[in-house]
Amino acid sequence: MRLLLVEDDPMIAETVQDAMRSEGHAVDWASDGRAAELSLGNAVYELVLLDLGLPKQDGIEVLKRYRKAGGTSPVLILTARDALTDRVQGLDAGADDYLVKPFELDELAARVRALGRRRVGQAAPLYVHGTLMLDPSAHTVSLDGQAVDLLPREFALLSALMETPAPASPCCWRILSTTRFVIRRGAVPSMCGCRAVAAA
DSSP states (O other): OEEEEEOSOHHHHHHHHHHHHHTTOEEEEEOSHHHHHHHHHHSOOSEEEEOSSOSSSOHHHHHHHHHHTTOOSOEEEEESOOSHHHHHHHHHTTOSEEEESSOOHHHHHHHHHHHHHHTTTSOOOOEEETTEEEETTTTEEEETTEEOOOOHHHHHHHHHHHHSOOSOOSOHHHHHHHHHHHHHTTOOOOHHHHHHHHHO
16 A cells, blocks of 8 residues: 555654555655655545644544545544543544554554455555556555566555556566666665656
């Protein structure tokens, strides 16, 4: 899945991003409320991990505005606010789940998987670029009708590349080979940079 993490603490953000990427997810990070709104307005995410105590705009306000604008992706609140009133407010504002900090990464991963399963009954998009096809729900990739085995990080990067397509390229293999190249060199550049490379 492609996730948006909204978290102002860089250390927590890095830890959560690493954990989610190890599960095979692609993760974008927004460090304040306004950046989160911008990201939600410019991309489609399958899940949002949302802190509440954010600079510039509170997480509850981000959530309310997202739902008011028609946003339907599941939202999992991650916050230190543990009072019952805070939980009720978050869920009533449109959150699908609520997890109090500090939390175990295994529990976070399990909750993300559970929210992902709830979407199985919904129509999930297939990403197609020529003869290259990626199914985010089934976690499969095929090229020219043949299954392609990818490592979790390779799948996450390829998914991010195909979810926000670059201009059409005559060679689908180029996108796939670029994905493997940047992963196996051990340096994953920004998503924008990857798309530029894939389209070149």
